[in-house]
Amino acid sequence: MSKNALKEAAAGTLESSDVLVTITPSAGSDVDLQVESIVIKQYGKRIQSVAKEVASNLGLSGAKLRIQDRGALECTLRARLETAIERATN
């Protein structure tokens, strides 16, 4: 079941070892992903992959998904993505 982003929402912070996930509603059904990371060379692809997986699992649609990573653990990234999507779709 797909869930459209209804409002702008965010989860996380820009502190060291954390990640800020921001979701903005957009027209259409696609999820437009933008990733910035202090370890982009080594982990950029992994962050993208996790973001796409979580967004797909939760049925996110019609959204711009911006990830500003400050070296967060993968479990923290997943938790922040889930919280941001929850906040944006309810």
Place this chain on the structure above:
Amino acid sequence: MPPNEVLKAREARWARRLKMAAELNNEGAVVTFTLRLPFALRTSPLYRDNACKIFDALIQTFTLERIYVAAKDFCVSPDGPEGYAAVRADPIQVKKLALHVEDNYPWGLLADIDVMDHKGSPIGRSELNRQPRRCLICSREAALCVVERRHSLEEIRSRANSLFSSSIEATAIGLYHAHS
């Protein structure tokens, strides 16, 4: 995996920083201090007193450098000890001093000192064209070691204990003379 209450505590700290920045009257900087340790060590009650001493040394360092501290607070959240300070100085100057402390002093190696300007924008190493921070244990980029969980808790605990045992008061005074 940090529990949900820890992630919420980090968001609360971020919100508090933004609020303090908005209250700066368009000048100055907000400084926050946390321990640069994994969650399991950072939240240990054994390190709470040491964290408070490090924050006090940081405030003393600002004062010795003639940076006026308008407000300060130290508390403990589910994410561990945290210190807050509103200072009346150019944020770039404050961040340069913070980087000097982080990179050169035993107690500074254990500190994460974040600086935010009155607009709520963080001032990071990259904004000052500085190299990424080095790991506490090895010489690699610290962020990579964190994400890869490269070092064991025991390794980090041992290193932290040896750094905590350094004289905080002596190094704060040493910093003053080095910067004068």
